[in-house]
Amino acid sequence: MKLTKPPLPSQDKRWKIVDAKMRRYGYASHALIEVLHTVQECFGFLDETSLKFTAASLNVPPSKVFGVATFYNFFNLKPPGEHTCVVCMGTACYIKGAPQILDAVEKTAGIKAGETTPDGKVSVLTARCFGSCGLAPALVFDGDVTPKGKPVVAAEKIKEWMK
Amino acid sequence: MITPEELHKLAQSEREAQQFATHTLNVCMAASCVSMQSDKLKEALDKEIAGRGLKDHCKVRGVGCMGLCMAGPLVSVDGGQSGRDADSTVEAASSRSSGTLYQHVTPGDAAEIVDHLGQAPIQRMECDAKQPFFAHQTKIVLENAGVIDSERIEEYIGAGGYEALSEALTAMSPSDVIRQVTVSGLRGRGGAGFPAGLKWSTVAKANPGAQKYVICNADEGDPGAFMDRSVLESDPHRVLEGMAIAGYAVGANKGYIYVRAEYPLAVSRLQKGIKQAERMGLLGNAILGTTFNFSIEIRLGAGAFVCGEETALIASVEGRRGQPRPRPPYPAEVGLWGGPTLINNVETFANIAPILRKGGEWFAKIGSPDSKGTKVFALAGRIKNAGVIEVPMGMTLREIIFDIGGGIPEGKKFKAVQTGGPSGGCIPEQFLDMPVDYESLTKAGSIMGSGGMIVMDETSCMVDVAKYFMDFCMAESCGKCIPCRVGTTQMHGLLEKITSGCATEDDLGLLEELCEMVRNTSLCGLGMTAPNPVMSTLRYFRDEYLAHIRGKCCPAGVCKIGKEHALV
Numbered sequence: 127m128k129l130t131k132p133p134l135p136s137q138d139k140r141w142k143i144v145d146a147k148m149r150r151y152g153y154a155s156h157a158l159i160e161v162l163h164t165v166q167e168c169f170g171f172l173d174e175t176s177l178k179f180t181a182a183s184l185n186v187p188p189s190k191v192f193g194v195a196t197f198y199n200f201f202n203l204k205p206p207g208e209h210t211c212v213v214c215m216g217t218a219c220y221i222k223g224a225p226q227i228l229d230a231v232e233k234t235a236g237i238k239a240g241e242t243t244p245d246g247k248v249s250v251l252t253a254r255c256f257g258s259c260g261l262a263p264a265l266v267f268d269g270d271v272t273p274k275g276k277p278v279v280a281a282e283k284i285k286e287w288m289k
Numbered sequence: 290m291i292t293p294e295e296l297h298k299l300a301q302s303e304r305e306a307q308q309f310a311t312h313t314l315n316v317c318m319a320a321s322c323v324s325m326q327s328d329k330l331k332e333a334l335d336k337e338i339a340g341r342g343l344k345d346h347c348k349v350r351g352v353g354c355m356g357l358c359m360a361g362p363l364v365s366v367d368g369g370q371s372g373r374d375a376d377s378t379v380e381a382a383s384s385r386s387s388g389t390l391y392q393h394v395t396p397g398d399a400a401e402i403v404d405h406l407g408q409a410p411i412q413r414m415e416c417d418a419k420q421p422f423f424a425h426q427t428k429i430v431l432e433n434a435g436v437i438d439s440e441r442i443e444e445y446i447g448a449g450g451y452e453a454l455s456e457a458l459t460a461m462s463p464s465d466v467i468r469q470v471t472v473s474g475l476r477g478r479g480g481a482g483f484p485a486g487l488k489w490s491t492v493a494k495a496n497p498g499a500q501k502y503v504i505c506n507a508d509e510g511d512p513g514a515f516m517d518r519s520v521l522e523s524d525p526h527r528v529l530e531g532m533a534i535a536g537y538a539v540g541a542n543k544g545y546i547y548v549r550a551e552y553p554l555a556v557s558r559l560q561k562g563i564k565q566a567e568r569m570g571l572l573g574n575a576i577l578g579t580t581f582n583f584s585i586e587i588r589l590g591a592g593a594f595v596c597g598e599e600t601a602l603i604a605s606v607e608g609r610r611g612q613p614r615p616r617p618p619y620p621a622e623v624g625l626w627g628g629p630t631l632i633n634n635v636e637t638f639a640n641i642a643p644i645l646r647k648g649g650e651w652f653a654k655i656g657s658p659d660s661k662g663t664k665v666f667a668l669a670g671r672i673k674n675a676g677v678i679e680v681p682m683g684m685t686l687r688e689i690i691f692d693i694g695g696g697i698p699e700g701k702k703f704k705a706v707q708t709g710g711p712s713g714g715c716i717p718e719q720f721l722d723m724p725v726d727y728e729s730l731t732k733a734g735s736i737m738g739s740g741g742m743i744v745m746d747e748t749s750c751m752v753d754v755a756k757y758f759m760d761f762c763m764a765e766s767c768g769k770c771i772p773c774r775v776g777t778t779q780m781h782g783l784l785e786k787i788t789s790g791c792a793t794e795d796d797l798g799l800l801e802e803l804c805e806m807v808r809n810t811s812l813c814g815l816g817m818t819a820p821n822p823v824m825s826t827l828r829y830f831r832d833e834y835l836a837h838i839r840g841k842c843c844p845a846g847v848c849k850i851g852k853e854h855a856l857v
Contacts, residue, residue, distance in 0.1 A: 260358025
């Protein structure tokens with residue numbers, strides 16, 4: 127049975143990047159995780175449109191795509207906020223005070239880890255381990271690793287973002 | 290396409306080019322130092338050198354991890370040359386001159402460093418390169434870390450890289466290669482310590498004619514472990530070379546590296562490394578002009594701890610959910626897409642090239658009787674010198690933590706060291722003089738694991754630590770088998786109850802019963818080892834559990850006693 131490839135969901139150029147990735151793997155179903163990585167890199171998160179498009183292009187049932195997307199922690203199904211603060215909760219960070227930092231960050235932002243403020247400005251996330259254990263406790267503000275974090279400093283940064 | 294002779298010539302010319310520079314400034318460009326702005330520092334040094342017209346005599350290089358992450362960014366001036374003598378012993382290599390080492394360097398210090406080239410070191414920033422942290426290490430896996438520019442294949446070749454692959458392809462049969470690995474006594478560095486030679490020969494013998502695969506497990510999921518990241522960022526070609534040799538030995542022509550997406554720098558260096566090696570004909574078709582083909586593809590992990598388990602990892606490479614399956618059949622017989630598959634850890638592959646270069650017997654002389662060679666550890670937690678170290682197997686915990694690690698900061702007292710991540714245990718003070726090898730650690734109720742060592746002092750509550758790991762296992766359980774999925778949740782609930790001061794001694798009995806049950810009935814390693822942190826803390830720190838239950842207090846002052854806890 128010859129399969130027809132679904133059309134790109136929109137004119138957005140990012141879909142071409144996603145399609146190029148799939149072409150590189152010959153639209154093989156085993157490229158699913160690699161493709162989802164590319165989608166997330168391009169769009170910041172995985173929405174229904176992208177999951178359905180991926181499923182149709184790789185000829186994988188949508189249920190399976192959704193299963194994979196929700197199984198792995200790395201994939202976001204909700205759009206991230208304008209700024210993101212990731213608190214590392216690895217063992218080294220944990221025993222050097224990461225819970226206190228998370229506490230301060232959550233209180234300042236008024237949300238729990240994994241949530242985004244209602245105005246969409248700040249997302250707070252936790253991570254398993256960045257491998258920056260030598261500089262524990264570590265935080266990531268908008269992609270920049272900040273070593274030897276302190277609750278007060280972290281809270282200041284969040285306040286700045288929320289202005 | 291490069292031939293073995295050309296490879297040799299390239300190595301020589303690279304070594305000569307290194308000696309040409311009057312001064313060399315090596316800036317650590319591993320993730321830890323980069324997050325402390327070592328990239329900007331390197332730019333500043335480059336600008337300073339260019340501005341003064343010193344470009345012909347002075348070389349600024351971005352190198353891999355120098356180990357002492359705590360003191361980063363590190364800069365080594367006129368340090369050891371990257372050319373390693375072919376016959377240099379481990380001792381000679383580890384004591385090689387390291388020139389002047391500067392710590393906590395900022396981009397603003399660039400001018401001052403260049404001012405002092407060839408003069409007395411700047412005392413303000415000097416870091417003692419002869420301190421035990423550096424002097425007591427033995428480097429095999431990390432021999433090039435902090436010495437060569439990890440983004441240039443030429444430097445790896447100059448340091449003797451790809452020599453072992455060339456030797457294997459031109460002068461050895463696959464069974465000769467396996468014999469050397471077997472003689473070396475190398476055991477899997479992923480944690481369980483399965484003899485590498487035995488695994489290799491099983492894959493080599495399995496199902497002749499079938500498509501076989503080599504997989505490198507770089508899904509370093511243990512929180513608190515960053516050795517593999519350091520190896521991949523500092524010396525990616527060493528891992529690629531090890532994998533190619535393994536492919537030749539077992540008869541595979543396709544390799545995958547399964548690496549965490551959380552390590553973007555390691556991923557980009559691997560990508561660069563694979564491209565460089567392909568361009569030179571050290572990977573791809575007809576490697577070094579022989580009939581051997583081997584290609585390597587990167588597969589990104591997506592943040593699932595269970596994917597460190599080999600069958601789950603295979604499922605993930607195939608694009609599925611990372612859920613393990615019962616073994617046997619082992620991946621060595623039925624693995625990726627049903628083909629015989631060799632899965633080894635990053636550090637295992639990193640040991641292969643030196644073993645072939647110097648012989649299995651040389652390797653077997655290092656370490657302890659049952660655990661040969663060296664082990665890379667990531668020291669973190671309440672320890673002065675946090676960073677990456679490599680020591681011979683059999684060194685005592687005391688030497689590692691107090692001599693190399695510099696002991697506990699702020700005059701606090703050592704309480705325990707946690708090894709093996711969520712699958713390991715906490716080792717108390719009375720075992721400090723125990724040699725570190727696979728068997729001793731297992732006897733003490735922990736495991737070697739991949740090499741994370743997290744030191745804890747009196748400010749850590751051991752029940753809280755057990756709860757932390759149980760929370761981890763509960764969240765990371767893939768949900769396929771009931772003992773692990775439900776058992777970890779129940780155990781976490783009981784630990785929650787204990788840490789909030791609402792538990793009775795019956796709960797402790799129930800917790801112990803659950804530990805046994807989950808350990809004996811889970812499907813894969815995650816569930817089987819999940820009770821380890823609880824069992825080891827119960828064994829050595831039972832009084833802390835009892836203080837929470839009977840005395841309703843937390844001796845370390847960590848747990849919030851009396852807080853309403855969620856009902857189990």
